[in-house]
Amino acid sequence: MHLVPAERADQRTIDGHRVCDAIAAIGEPSDVRVWADRFALLADPGRLALLLALHRAGPIAVSDLSVATGMKDTAVSQALRLLRAAGVVAGDKDGRVVRYRVVDDATAELLKHCATEGGRRAKA
Structure with missing residues (x-):
């Protein structure tokens, strides 16, 4: 679980590798914000x-x-x-x-x- 931020490292997980895959898929919070803003324009x-x-x-x-x-x-x-x-x-x-x-x-x-x-x- 190398991608889990330190502040969440003590939380219980079921499939640690999936958590890392999910974190990698989400990417940088700033990139998520850019896409959210783009979708808001289209909404x-x-x-x-x-x-x-x-x-x-x-x-x-x-x-x-x-x-x-x-x-x-x-x-x-x-x-x-x-x-x-x-x-x-x-x-x-x-x-x-x-x-x-x-x-x-x-x-x-x-x-x-x-x-x-x-x-x-x-x-x-």
Whole structure:
């Protein structure tokens, strides 16, 4: 049980090797926090809809995202501001229009999986 922190070493275990495997799987607490924050961003249906649209449609403007998702422009802008602050999306300015795109690779992979899984369930 070499991976068990000292403060938990005196606790009773049943399968010590599994405890070590579980600790190794969890990894660093800071990495767990990063993934928890990423999942929190995806947990909101509006933000998830925006991200799925951005992932599939590529760079797209706020007003077009509003039409696509059924959200108000202000709600889209607020969600994009949060996603931009988290480093998940970026906007490219073209004159007065800003088109947004997904820039976080890990989030893009999750979205790809969501789109694939959602498509399978819809057809079933």
